[in-house]
Every structure is written in structure tokens, then in C-alpha cells.
Amino acid sequence: MASPCRCDKTEIEASVPADQSLFAEADRIGRYLIGAPPSSGVKVLYAKAMRTINIELDPVEQRLWNVIMHHPFAFRIIDGGLALVRPNSSIRRKVYTMLAILEASPEYCDYFLPQRFGPLHMVNIAFAGVRALLAAVVGVVVLKLMGVKGQ
């Protein structure tokens, strides 16, 4: 097995100021995706991915992004709406990249590997399904009200 990740606190502290805003993004997206703040290693990796892939937001997406960053509760709604209205939006790409990074990090593998799920978990999944549908419906309406057009 390879040696442990060297993406540690020191690397974060030594990072350039521009990275600090990326770490804040990573934190917000991580909390949205798995309900907990991501590790510092994941944040560093996210910042590196953003610098490498260079995802640019158009003015409309930037407006939505600002809403997400200031009002975390709106994340699911905007993401759900975008999944239908603008599935290839740059915001979705940022979240997707973070999802991939979380999946490829051993500390979060339990969120992604197949598991044996009991009947109670099915209720949880059904709840997630209903919530996803509601978020999508509300999201589409909100995006329309904000003047976001489909791709």
C-alpha cells in the first residue's frame, strides 16, 4: 500500500490566499455532499483540481454560486434544479469534481462502496428520493424566477 497522504495542515497553511477561497468552497460542497466538513487533504486536492481544470462560471452561474455560498440551505434546491435545467452547468461540474475527490479518499469510502443495507435503510433512501424530487421541482421554479435559462 502507498504511504499516507501528505496533503496535511502544513500544506494548507502554506497555500496561497487564492486557495483559501477554494478551501471555503470545498468545505461548503463537502458539507452539502456528505453532511460533514471534508478533511484538509480533500480540500487541498479540490483546490488543486480547480486550478487544473479551471472551471469558469458565467455571470448567471456566478450569481447562483454566490447564493449557494451565502445560503447553504439553497444548495440542494439549486443543484436539483440545475440537474434538470442545466445539467452541464459549471456549478454542477464543481460539485461533481468534489464528489469524485471524496470518493477517491479512503476516509470517505464508506459513503461510496456498496454495503449491505437493512430494511430501515430503505426508508432512508425513500426519503432521499422524495426529497430529491421536491428539491428538483422547487429548484426548477426558483431558477425560472431567477431568470436562469436552460442550455
Added chain:
Amino acid sequence: MIHDYIVVGSGPTGAQAAQTLVEDGARVAMLDVGVKDDIYPGMVPDADFTSIREQDERQHRYLLGTAFEGIPWGGVKVGAQLTPPRQFMTHGTDRWIPLESGNFRPMESLAYGGLGNGWGLGCFVFSGPELEKAGLDHGKMKTAYEVISRRIGIAAARDDTAPYGLGDLDCFQEALKIDTNCHALYEAYRAKRGTLNQQGFFMGQPPMAILTQDRGERRKIAYKDMDFYSDQDMSAYRPWMTVDDLKKQACFSYHGNRLVVRFEEKEGHVAVFVHRTDTNEKEVLRCRRLLLASGVLGTARIVLRSFKEGRARLPLICNHYCYVPCLHLRMLGQPVEQLKTSMAQLVLFHDEGGAHVDVAVASLFSYRSLLLFRLVKEASLNFSDGRKIMQYLQSSFLIAGIHHPDAESADKFVELREDFSTITRDKMHAHYALSEEEAKRTRERERKFISALRALKCIAIKRVYPGFGSSIHYGGTLPYSRQDKPYTLAPNGRLHGTKSVYVADGSGFRYLPAKGPTFSLMANAHLVAQNTLLS
């Protein structure tokens, strides 16, 4: 210096043709661009997928790529399924062998080992009627299949699909183990076999170029589920293994960084014009016999440039393809075993007429090692809830890759046009469209597959069309012909209009059965090499 034989290309056909020549004692030079992966070798640990996921802090480097190239975005593209350690296969193709098309997106390779680096490893024998339709000799191919099977090692089972995939093949190792998901599906098939067989459906295990017993340096499969990322243990056959072995022979020489551009037949020899991809210099090599095995589109470029009337339009055939993610209801919420293979575990043939021709086929994969985030993206839900739902459904996912047979038609062709912006001053253009009747038949067939899977409690979620060319099965540009017509091949593989130029890849196949052609391509390459020895 005049070489006895020059083989162009190191993919499945080039490697096998060269081996046949070398085994006969011929002196062979192989010309190849030979792109190699200089990032990922040695990076993937020798461990199984689950252990890696749970323990390796650096897994993101090869699962997502050092430049995050393994996080595909946008529409479904040909090659999107390639993991970062396999992406070197397509490096350099835009620069050296550009292709333009509005409706055909092939994958080509200049890699050492060619497209064989990403081959799905299915080893299907064409039936008699399929061989005849393709323009191949049944008796000779039967022997050639055995030769290739002995060389590469095949794991297979003699089950319901044997008449469609295994034929009369004698030499094979015991079949691969199948995982819980596919096993449950297979049991469901066995329970409904009578009805499904009546409808023309036959399910079984595909013959695979994977060892289930050790053979020399190659180890038997350890079911690490890392097949899409590395060739460790060498249990899966890849053509580079053959070329590596050939390099140890005194009568074989490998010349990398050589893009063959065209040839000219001279008195007593063939001049082969080469563009060096490392120095940009031009070279001319000479040989008595030239074997082209640079893939159907690569060979078409070389041949079109080599004839004075090189602006011809060549026919093109390609298995059209779609994949269907399905939910296998029996597996909902069930765990997945740690050790399994990533490759196709079952295959479902559809032979409506019972004539062993125009058979369509679905390869069935259970889903894990290509990672969950790719599935989540397909769900059109918010990513947070999508992740939860997909994690739950993951163990019940089965992907059916449906391939359809293909034959020549007026709306499928390639041609080479002048283009001074490219290094070779030309560019391949491709056009591929199904006739209305073909499209209708394709849709109808897919509907029947989906219906058969539903009968097995496997519910299709949607059909995904990655576009024409995505099957990576091409043929028919220089069809076999007994008449001495330009841009056709004699039955022995010689290019009509030449004395000493042979084509060992799939350019001559007049028909492409839906089952993967790689095994038949290798068998045919062996025969063509034998023919050059006889000539």
C-alpha cells in the same frame, strides 16, 4: 538493407501476424508509433479494489488521474470509459492521424499494443455463416482460432452460448468465477430458459482472454477488480506481451516512433515511407513483403495515399452500439463480494432466426470499479441525494452493452481529403448513417433485449447511445474480393493491385457480426501471415 518482412502496427493483429512469421523463422521488422504510458506504470498498488479504496491515500492519482482527466464531464463520448491509466491509448491520434466527421467518432490508437490495451477480452468464434458473410474461409479460420487460443490463453464454459461464442474451440481453461449479481441473473435465466430460448435468447459466460491457471510469467486471475486500471499479474492478455516476447528473438526487430505514411512497390521490393514521430524526419525502409496491420482506419490512410488515384471513397462497417444500465431487483441492498472481475461476466445472444447469422449480443457487467460518481451523474438528481440513492442501488446495477451486426451500405464510408494544416497534409473524413430500415431494426432489437432482461427481473433505466464508432469495432474498408478490383483484398489478404502488400487487420471483413471481432481479427492475421510465407 532490405527486410524480409515489415509488419506495420503492434496491436492484436500486428502482434499475431509477427509471431506467426517469427515462428516460421522469418526475419521481421515491426514499425510502430508505439506510444507508451509514462505516468501510471507502477502507480497502481498490487491489491484488490476494496482494499485500495479503504487504505490507499494516493488512490486519487490513478482513479481520477494526476491531471483529473478521469473526471469526465459533458455528453457521453467515445473513450470516456477509459480510466486514466488507459488513456495513453489515444494519445497523439489527433496530431498524427486526424479524423473529421459529423456522425462517426471512432477510437484509434498509436499505442504500443494498440487498441488491444483497452480490449474487453471477449474471444468469440464467428459461426460458419458469419465467416462466409465476412469473406473468410471457415475451415482455415477454425484451425487459426485454435492457434490463437493456445497463444493467448482463454477461459470459457461450454454452456448455452457455446454455439454462438465458443464454436468448436478445444483449447481453453476453466471459466471465470461470476459474482453474486451475475450469478443470480444466470440462475433466473436457467429457470426461464425454455421460454427465452424459444424467443431466440441464449445466456452464458463469454470466452475471455484471461487466465484461470498460471502460464509462464502470467498469473491466473486474482479477481482484484482492477482490470480497468492495470495489467498486473498479466492474467489478461494484451498484445504488448506478445511484442515484448518477440523482442527477445534475434530475427525480430521493433522500430518505435515510426508512423507509416505510404508505400511504393519497386522492382523486387516495397519502399515504405515513414514519418518519425520523435524527430519529425522522413525515412524510407525497404522490404520484400509488407503486412499492414495498423487498424482499419490506419490501413485505409496508408493504402489511399499509396495509389495514384488515392481520393477514392472506401466503405466502412462498424457495430453500432448502445448500453443500458439496469437495476437487478434481486440485488437491492445486497453486499458485493470483495473479489470479482470488472470484465463482462455474462453474455446474452439474440438469434431470432436461429440461423447463427445476424445475431445481436449484449455483454453484461456488474458495476463497481468505475466508481459511483459516474453513476450519480447519470441520475439527473441533486448530487447529495443522488449519491445516497446510487450507493444503495449500486450492488444491483448491471450494465448491458448491446452490439448489433453491420454490413456495407452507401451511407457508411471514409475518404482522405487534402488538408495542409496536418502533418501528413491530409485528413480522414468519415460518414456513417443507418438506413431507416437498419435504425428501425436496431431499436426493435434493443426493445427485445430490454424485454428479455425484464423477464429476469432486471429493469432497464435508459438506453445510452455513445455515438457511431463507439463500439471500436471497424472493418470493411478494403473488402475481400475474388475479382482483381482496386481497393479490395484477395482472399489470401494480398492487396489487389500489388504483388507484395498484404493486409492483416479487419479491413477485408465484409460483414461484422455483433460479437467482438478481436479474436477473429487475430486468427485472420495469423492466416494472412501464413499466406505471405507461402507466397
